[in-house]
Amino acid sequence: EIVLTQSPATLSLSPGERATLSCRASQWVSASYLGWYLQKPGQAPRLLIYGAFSRATGIPDRFSGGKSGTDFTLTISRLEPEDSAVYYCQQYGNLYTFGQGTKLEIK
């Protein structure tokens, strides 16, 4: 099973700042099969990024996906209070696994 490790576990930033979340896979994952989701309390997850780089329908361009070496990244620029949530990465190229999540708090 491919294990995804997200860092940091918690991130606390102010409005207007930029957040960078990381996701590292225990074995090779094609960028084509890496996604990011956002989940707010009491809600279902929502797809943000698919194929590592592509924004899902309706997702603002403040959200961008990237790859740096073996790590996949989710960058959120110009943070807004409503960006407070838990963010999960997922690989869907070899069955399906999720990272443990990064909790983003907007101070």
Added chain:
Amino acid sequence: QVHLVQSGAEVRKPGASVKVSCEASGYSFTTYYLHWVRQAPGQGLEWMGIINPNSGSTAYAQRLQGRVTISRDTSTNTVYMEMSSLRSEDTAVYYCARGYSSDDAFDIWGQGTMVTVSS
């Protein structure tokens, strides 16, 4: 509009079974795969299984194999997830989610169904 609407909360005793439904609307039911994902209280997301609504073929997470059965009814555009031999550790919110193919991201999710296993 595309929707996945799930059945309501359930409470079961240990050893019992539960069946949760997920009704799809707003798109061609047989065109998209459907997954089940669960989330224990305060925990992360765990993939449980997948069904191809067109063929009915399924695949399950190895650790749940034998306890989970996913089925579909094409006449009502509904997918079902049944879990047997329930334990307290199965207490979780259960979600259905759609993917265009078996190796695609999950673009639409149901609202979730809380299943509580308690004596």
